[in-house]
Amino acid sequence: MPDPSEIVHRTCPLCEAHCGIAIEVDRDSGTVLTVRGDEQDSFSRGYLCPKAYGLKGLHEDPERLRRPLRRRGTDFEEISWEEAFAEAADRLREIRERHAADAIATYLGNPNAHDLGAILYGATFQKALGTRWRFSATSVDQLPKMVASSQLFGAPGRFAVPDVDRTDYFLVLGANPVVSNGSLMTAPDMPGRLRALRERGGHLVVVDPRRSETAAIADRHLFIRPGTDAFFLFSLVQVLFAEDGISLGPLEERTDGVDELRALARDFTPEATAAATGIAPDAVREIARELAAAERAAVYGRIGTCTQRFGTLASWLVDVLNALTGNLDSEGGVCFPRGAATPADDTPRKTGTFPFGRWRSRVRGLPEFAGELPVACLAEEIDTPGADGERVRALVTVSGNPVLSTPNGARLARALGRLEFMVSIDLYLNETSRLADLVLPSTGHLEHSNYDLVFDGVSVRNKAHWSPQVFAPAPDSRHQWEILAELAGRVNGASADDIHDLMIGGIARATGLEPDTARERGPEQILDLMLRGGPYRLSLEKLEAEPHGIDLGPLEPGRLPRILATASGRVELAPALITADVPRLRAALAGASDPEGLVLIGRRNVRSNNSWMHNVRALHKGRDRCVLMIHPEDAARLDLVDGARANVTSRVGEVTVPVSVTARMMPGVVSLPHGHGQGGAGARQSEAARVPGVNSNLLSDEADLDALSGNAVLNGIPVRVVPAAPV
Numbered sequence: 001m002p003d004p005s006e007i008v009h010r011t012c013p014l015c016e017a018h019c020g021i022a023i024e025v026d027r028d029s030g031t032v033l034t035v036r037g038d039e040q041d042s043f044s045r046g047y048l049c050p051k052a053y054g055l056k057g058l059h060e061d062p063e064r065l066r067r068p069l070r071r072r073g074t075d076f077e078e079i080s081w082e083e084a085f086a087e088a089a090d091r092l093r094e095i096r097e098r099h100a101a102d103a104i105a106t107y108l109g110n111p112n113a114h115d116l117g118a119i120l121y122g123a124t125f126q127k128a129l130g131t132r133w134r135f136s137a138t139s140v141d142q143l144p145k146m147v148a149s150s151q152l153f154g155a156p157g158r159f160a161v162p163d164v165d166r167t168d169y170f171l172v173l174g175a176n177p178v179v180s181n182g183s184l185m186t187a188p189d190m191p192g193r194l195r196a197l198r199e200r201g202g203h204l205v206v207v208d209p210r211r212s213e214t215a216a217i218a219d220r221h222l223f224i225r226p227g228t229d230a231f232f233l234f235s236l237v238q239v240l241f242a243e244d245g246i247s248l249g250p251l252e253e254r255t256d257g258v259d260e261l262r263a264l265a266r267d268f269t270p271e272a273t274a275a276a277t278g279i280a281p282d283a284v285r286e287i288a289r290e291l292a293a294a295e296r297a298a299v300y301g302r303i304g305t306c307t308q309r310f311g312t313l314a315s316w317l318v319d320v321l322n323a324l325t326g327n328l329d330s331e332g333g334v335c336f337p338r339g340a341a342t343p344a345d346d347t348p349r350k351t352g353t354f355p356f357g358r359w360r361s362r363v364r365g366l367p368e369f370a371g372e373l374p375v376a377c378l379a380e381e382i383d384t385p386g387a388d389g390e391r392v393r394a395l396v397t398v399s400g401n402p403v404l405s406t407p408n409g410a411r412l413a414r415a416l417g418r419l420e421f422m423v424s425i426d427l428y429l430n431e432t433s434r435l436a437d438l439v440l441p442s443t444g445h446l447e448h449s450n451y452d453l454v455f456d457g458v459s460v461r462n463k464a465h466w467s468p469q470v471f472a473p474a475p476d477s478r479h480q481w482e483i484l485a486e487l488a489g490r491v492n493g494a495s496a497d498d499i500h501d502l503m504i505g506g507i508a509r510a511t512g513l514e515p516d517t518a519r520e521r522g523p524e525q526i527l528d529l530m531l532r533g534g535p536y537r538l539s540l541e542k543l544e545a546e547p548h549g550i551d552l553g554p555l556e557p558g559r560l561p562r563i564l565a566t567a568s569g570r571v572e573l574a575p576a577l578i579t580a581d582v583p584r585l586r587a588a589l590a591g592a593s594d595p596e597g598l599v600l601i602g603r604r605n606v607r608s609n610n611s612w613m614h615n616v617r618a619l620h621k622g623r624d625r626c627v628l629m630i631h632p633e634d635a636a637r638l639d640l641v642d643g644a645r646a647n648v649t650s651r652v653g654e655v656t657v658p659v660s661v662t663a664r665m666m667p668g669v670v671s672l673p674h675g676h677g678q679g680g681a682g683a684r685q686s687e688a689a690r691v692p693g694v695n696s697n698l699l700s701d702e703a704d705l706d707a708l709s710g711n712a713v714l715n716g717i718p719v720r721v722v723p724a725a726p727v
C-alpha cells in the first residue's frame with residue numbers, strides 16, 4: 001500500500017506572525033495528521049504556537065458550517081447556494097431601493113485581513129453595495145495608529161515597524177507580543193526574537209498596567225495607570241528637549257513641526273504627569289536618557305495604547321519619539337517594509353492632507369476615516385428611529401463577531417434582532433451569526449490557498465510566502481472570494497466574472513502587464529499580476545517553487561523620503577488634526593481621574609484568537625481562562641479571595657466572574673480577557689459553550705471613545721467590583 005500521507009508547506013493564517021508550517025495530511029481520510037513548525041522557513045525557523053495545531057480541529061470540527069443556512073423561526077435550515085445567493089441579493093437590492101444604499105451596513109472582521117481572497121474581493125463587495133455605512137474591527141483595534149500615520153506620513157497604512165532583530169533598545173507599551181505574537185509587527189517567534197535582543201546586550205523595557213508575559217522577560221517593567229500613555233510619552237519628549245537629547249538624523253531636512261512639539265511638550269514635565277501615570281519622574285528621565293543614548297532604539301505601542309481614551313495621541317507620540325531620537329526610518333529603529341505584491345514604483349500616486357470626516361454618523365456625528373465609521377456607533381444607527389433612508393435596516397457581516405468583539409455587546413445584539421435583514425458570512429453559528437437571516441459559510445482555512453498580502457506591509461523582514469491549498473474544498477462549497485464576488489455581482493445585476501474582470505482590468509492598467517489567462521479567474525490570477533508588477537518582479541510560479549518562502553532581506557532604512565505622501569512632502573511631526581486634541585489631554589491632566597476607583601483592562605490568551613477557536617477542544621480544554629485578575633490589596637479591601645466570584649459593573653453592563661488574586665496587577669487595575677461568553681439561543685459551538693466565560697464587552701461602553709479617531713475604549717473602563725452573592 002502506498003503511504004497516503006503527504007506534507008504540505010505553507011504559512012499559518014491565524015495571526016499576524018504567519019509562521020511557516022509543515023502540515024502532514026492523510027489524503028485518504030482527508031484529515032490532518034500533524035502540524036509542525038517548518039524548520040526550513042528562514043523567517044520562522046520552525047517556531048509555532050499552540051494555536052497552529054488548532055488548524056486540525058478547525059478543519060475537522062463537525063460544527064463548522066459547510067452549507068448555507070436560512071433562519072426558520074428560532075432555528076436554521078440548510079438551503080442550496082443558488083437559493084442563498086438569490087435571496088441575499090434580492091433582499092439587499094429591495095432594501096436599497098426602498099430605503100437607500102446607506103440603509104445597508106457592512107461589518108468586516110479581523111480574519112478578512114488574513115485571507116487573500118477576502119482582502120481583494122471584500123473591498124469590491126463593499127463598493128458594489130454603494131453604502132457609506134461601513135464598519136470593521138479597525139475601530140476596536142488600530143484605527144488610532146492609522147489616523148496618526150495618515151497625518152505624519154500621509155497614508156493610513158504606512159506603519160513604522162520595529163526593526164526588532166537589529167535594535168539595541170526596545171520600549172514596548174500596551175502590547176504583549178510574547179502571547180499575541182506581535183501586531184503591526186509580523187515577526188514569528190517574538191519570544192525568541194526578544195531573547196536574542198537581550199543576548200546581544202540589548203534592553204527590553206515594557207510599560208503595562210499588568211506584569212504581562214512580555215514584562216516578565218523584560219529588563220525593566222513599569223506599571224502605568226491605564227489610558228495615561230500619552231502623558232508618559234509627552235514627558236519623554238519634554239525631557240529629550242530639555243536635555244538636548246534630540247537628534248533627527250538624516251530625516252532632519254525632511255521633518256516639520258519640531259519647534260511646535262517643543263512648545264506642546266513644555267508643561268508635560270515628568271513631575272506634572274507622575275500622579276496621573278503612576279510612573280516616578282526619575283524613571284521617566286532614565287528612560288528618556290537611555291532612548292537618546294541608545295545607538296539603535298525602537299518605541300512600539302499596540303492594543304493597550306490604541307484602544308484607550310487618548311489612543312491617537314499615544315500612537316502619534318510613539319512615532320514622534322522614534323523621529324526625535326533619529327530612529328525613524330533607520331536600521332535597528334522603525335522602518336517601512338516593502339511588500340512583494342506592492343507597486344514597483346512606490347512613489348505615492350496621491351499626495352495631500354489625508355481626508356478625515358468626509359461624512360459623519362447620523363446619530364452621534366462620528367467622523368468617517370478611510371471610508372469607514374467607528375463600530376461603537378453601529379447599534380445606535382440601527383436602534384435610533386429615523387426617516388426613510390436615514391437608518392440602518394440591514395447588515396452584512398463578513399468574518400466578524402461584533403456581539404463579542406465590540407462595545408456594549410448586549411445593546412448590539414438587541415439592535416441586530418431589529419434589523420429587517422442580516423447576512424453573515426461565517427464559518428460558525430456564533431453569538432453574531434445566530435442573529436442573521438442567512439449564514440453563508442466559506443471554505444475552511446486549509447481548503448483554499450493564501451498569501452499574506454496585508455502583513456507583508458508590517459513584516460520585520462521583507463519576504464514572500466505562498467500558501468497552497470492543503471485539501472480540495474468540500475463538495476458544493478464556496479470560497480470566501482467566490483461568495484463576495486457572487487453577491488457583488490448579483491446586487492448590481494452583473495456576474496461574478498464581471499466583478500473579477502473589472503478588478504483584474506484595473507491592476508493590468510496600473511502595472512501595464514497582461515494577466516496570465518492560463519490561471520483561472522480569482523485571487524491567484526490577481527496576485528500573480530501584482531507580484532509580476534512588484535518591486536522584486538516575482539510571480540506566483542516563482543513563489544510556488546519555494547515552499548519555505550522567499551527571504552527578501554532585512555528592512556531597508558532610508559525609504560521614507562520616497563514614500564511620504566503628505567502635502568508638504570515632509571514628515572509632519574505636529575499635524576494640525578492631532579495637535580488640536582492636545583488641549584483635551586491637558587484638561588484630563590488637570591482633572592486627573594479618581595485614584596480610588598478601579599479600571600478594567602483586557603488581555604489575550606495564547607490558546608485562543610479573539611472570540612473564535614474556542615470550539616477547538618484541543619485548545620479550549622483545561623482551566624477556565626476567563627478570570628478577573630486583581631491586586632492583593634484591592635482584593636483584601638473588597639473582601640475577595642482567590643477563586644471567589646465577583647460582580648463587575650460598568651456604566652453599561654454587569655458580569656460575574658471568578659477572580660485571580662495576583663501581584664502581577666497594578667493596584668487599582670483589574671484585567672479580564674475579551675472574546676469569551678460564547679453561546680446564546682441558536683449558536684452552535686458546543687465545546688465553546690461548555691466553558692463560555694463572560695463577554696468582557698458587556699462592560700465596555702459604546703459612548704466612551706478616543707474622541708479624535710472614534711476608536712473604542714476597551715482599556716481603562718471604570719468599573720465597580722464587589723463579591724458576588726453565593727449561588
Ligand SMILES: Nc1nc2c(c(=O)[nH]1)N[C@H]1C(S)=C(S)[C@@H](COP(=O)(O)OP(=O)(O)OC[C@H]3O[C@@H](n4cnc5c(=O)[nH]c(N)nc54)[C@H](O)[C@@H]3O)O[C@H]1N2
Pocket residue numbers: 108109110111115137140141303307398399400401402404405406425426427428430441442443444445480602603609610611612674675696697700714
Ligand atoms: N474588550 C476587548 N475587545 C476587543 C479587543 C480587546 O483587546 N479587548 N480586541 C479587538 C481586536 S484587536 C479585534 S481584531 C477584534 C476582532 O473582532 P472580530 O473580527 O469581529 O471578531 P473575531 O473574534 O476575530 O471573529 C472572527 C469571526 O470570523 C469567523 N471566521 C474565522 N475565519 C474565517 C474565515 O476564513 N471565513 C469566514 N467566513 N469566517 C471566518 C469566526 O468564526 C468569527 O465569527 O476584537 C476586538 N475586541
Ligand SMILES: Nc1nc2c(c(=O)[nH]1)N[C@H]1C(S)=C(S)[C@@H](COP(=O)(O)OP(=O)(O)OC[C@H]3O[C@@H](n4cnc5c(=O)[nH]c(N)nc54)[C@H](O)[C@@H]3O)O[C@H]1N2
Pocket residue numbers: 015016110141173174175176177179180181182183207208209210212224225226227228229302303304305308601602603604605606607608609610611675715716
Ligand atoms: N493568542 C492570541 N494572539 C493574538 C490574538 C488573540 O486573541 N490571541 N489577537 C490578535 C489580534 S487581532 C491583535 S490586534 C493582536 C494584539 O496584540 P497586542 O497588542 O500585543 O495585544 P494584547 O496581548 O492584548 O496586549 C495589550 C497589553 O496592553 C496592556 N494595556 C492595557 N491597557 C493599557 C494602557 O492603557 N497602557 C499600556 N501601556 N498598556 C495597557 C495590557 O495589559 C496588555 O498586556 O494580537 C493578535 N494575536
Ligand code: SF4
Pocket residue numbers: 012013014015016017018019047048049050051052181188189
Ligand atoms: S504564532 Fe501561532 S497562530 Fe500565529 S501564525 Fe504562528 S503558529 Fe499561527
Ligand SMILES: [Mo]
Pocket residue numbers: 110141
Ligand atoms: Mo486585532
